[in-house]
Amino acid sequence: MKIKNAEFITSAAKTADYPAGNIPEVALAGRSNVGKSSLLNRLVNRKSLARISSTPGRTRLINFFLVNGLFRLVDLPGYGYAKVSARERQGWRRMVEEYLKTRENLKGxxxxxxxxxxxxxxxxxxYEWLKYQGIPAAVAATKADKISRSKRAQSLKVIREVLNLTAKEPLVFFSAExxxxxxxxxEVIGRWVGLSGR
Known part of the structure; x- marks a missing residue:
């Protein structure tokens, strides 16, 4: 799938603020500072479409980006960041869970x-929660440029074992660099949103 253009649409904290319409969406999830914004920027080949910060927890809203005018990438707040209050972490969790459970546009x-x-x-x-909810999921093993070739097979093995991935569940080494x-x-995203091969 070729990416021709991408643009930021809006940020949302609640359902009423989500973009209207039935455009398919793919969400990016992961712990704080794992590289969601960097991955998004690399996917669309834009250096600063999504803001990147070395400080974990900077993405505090759900951010929607329109790609090729045909689908949206959705950058979710990261989980596991300790330097905010428990109340704020709980708020992020509810925000993300509400999106994942209720958003009909979500394809993966x-x-x-x-x-x-x-x-x-x-x-x-x-990952277990996504499977339980019946939401298609793929795993991106980020910062691949920082791991030696000799350690890759072991890294893949550990990730597959810990997440209990089957051979058919997508696991991709990814480097934003x-x-x-x-x-x-x-290719995975294209299949989800019905644009495979385009």
């Missing part, structure tokens, strides 16, 4: 995990 979720480390307990909970995994991830 890309769960980002750090390829250098085993998935966290929260990663496992999120080198574009590795971009085409594979766009």
């Amino acid at each position: 979720v890309v769960l980002l995990v750090d390829s250098r480390h085993p998935p966290t307990v929260l990663d496992v909970q999120m 080198t574009s590795e995994g971009r085409e594979e991830m766009l």
